[in-house]
Structure formats: structure tokens, C-alpha cells
Amino acid sequence: MELQIQYLLWLQHFREITHGIFDNFFLSVTWLGELMIPFAVISVIYWSINKRAGLLILFSYGLTLYVNVFLKMTACIKRPWLLNPDIKPIESAMSAADGYSFPSGHTAGAMALWGSIAFKWWYNKIIRYLMITIIFLVAFSRNYIGVHTPQDVIVSIIAGIFIILGADAVLKYIDKKSGRDIIFYLIMLILTAILCIYLQIKCSIQMQSYNPLVDNVNPLEMKHSVYSKIAFLLGIFTGWITEKHFVKYNIPKGYSRKKVVLTIAGLCVLYLIMKHLYQVFILIMPEHIAYALLSFISALYITAIYPWILKQIK
16 A cells, blocks of 8 residues: 555656646546546437447446445545545545545446447457547546545456456346346346445444544445445336336437437436436435435436437437
8 A cells, every 4th residue: 555655646746846737637537437428428329329339338337336336335445645644636626536435436437438338349449449548547547636546446447347248248148038137137126225235234333433523434424425326226227127128219220410419409408417406306305315316317317218208209
């Protein structure tokens, strides 16, 4: 760990001697692992380009959320500036760097999205190397801005590789025989329930020794933020099984202006859902429940609701 801290301090020193000339660039790069951009890219691929590729990304993203949540709540590793007070992250990046540090959620999300695209179109060298470059830029940006240690991003990348391969194998297994999709969905429901129980027990144990004057991460707040990720995971697989059995959407072949317009319109609605529906929910329910419900609806909209709308419009 000492070597990792020294590495972060070296990057910090580099930021200082260059007067932050690269700060805005890496702050922008780190957004490629944020929620809105991955959701938009996944939606475009799933609605308009290649549904099978979209499914691979959705499965990878959902399984990545599960693994990331489990590891974060199990390891409970603090952020770099809490491990060493000499580390001073870029201030504007700290608001989104709440909770535990290990593993990196941004890197995991980037790996699930851009890694799946690279895997699906591996034969295309331009896409392959571009996606790999984006992944490593996002991973490095988390170190550069000072919110993650190298082990946080390295583990996310390694786990992401296995998750993508596993997601592809699961999809191939499901496609070989009818009924396997239902079995997989039920397994995911059980695993999600187990994860929720685990989080509840883990949080209860941590709260017994929690001291707000000493501990910088409130286990209760962390649990509440994690439930939104679990809700999104549930939304992904619920929307997938709903679309598969009831919607049965197929992407129209070829390019058309109508397809482009409808895709953009769908993204605009998704943006409104994610940015403004939350404000309505918090008026009638607790904040953490509102955010979890919003996450579930967003995933369901991407996977089933808007594909249904597209099918009706033909």
C-alpha cells in the first residue's frame, strides 16, 4: 500500500508542477465511466445497432454491479486521502467519490461498457484499440484525480474481463435451450435477495462500532446508496426477461432518419427520467427509496419500455 500511496503523491506533485493543466481533461475522461454516458451508449446499441451486443453489455453491466457492490461492502477500504492525509484529490471530484474505495466503480462501469464493445467487435482494430484506450484512460483518471489507488482500478479491470467472458458464456448457454432464461432470472432474484440480506447484516454490524467523529463513511448511508445499484441490476434483468417474452423487439435493418430521430427521442426521455423524476419521488417517499425506484425504472425503460414503444411505432 505504501508504494501505491507514493504513486498517488507523485501524480499529485505532477498536477501541482503543471498547474493542473491536465485536470479538466482527466475530469472529463472519468465521466466516461459515469452513469449517464454508459446508459446512453447501451441504449443506442440495444435499440438501434445490435440487440445481441446490447444484451452482452447489459448482462456485463448488471453482473459488474453485483460484484462491485459485494466487494465494496466486504472489503470496506477507505479512500486514499483517508489512508494518507497528504493526498489531496481534485476538489471537484470528491463529491462523487463517496463511500468505500475498493474496487473502483467508475473503472468497473467503463470495463463493462467499453470492454464489452471491444469484445463484441474485436475483429475491428479501430474499435478494439479505441475501447481499450478509453478503459485505461478512465482507470488512470481515477488515480490522477486522487480518488482511487492502483489496486482499486486494477482489480476492477481484471474482474471486468472475467465478467464479460462469463456474461457471453451465460447468453450462449441461455440461447441453446428454451426455459433457461427463466431459470437464470430466478437465480438472479435469489442472488439479489442474498446480497440484500448480506448488506443488511453487514451494515448492522458496522453500525455497532460506527463513530461519526472518527469514521468518514456512514455504513447506513453507504447501504442506502448501494440499494440503488441493486435496483438497477434488478431492472436490467426484469426488463430483459419481459422484453424477451412479451415485447420481442427486433431492430429494423438499415439506416433511416426515423430510426435516428426515435433513438434521440428515447435518450431525451431517459435523461428526463434520470434527472427530474427523482424530484417527484422524494416528495412522497424517503430519498434512498426514491433513488432505488428511479434506478429500477431507468433500467426497465432501457430494456423493455422503450423497445415496446419502438415496436408500436414500427
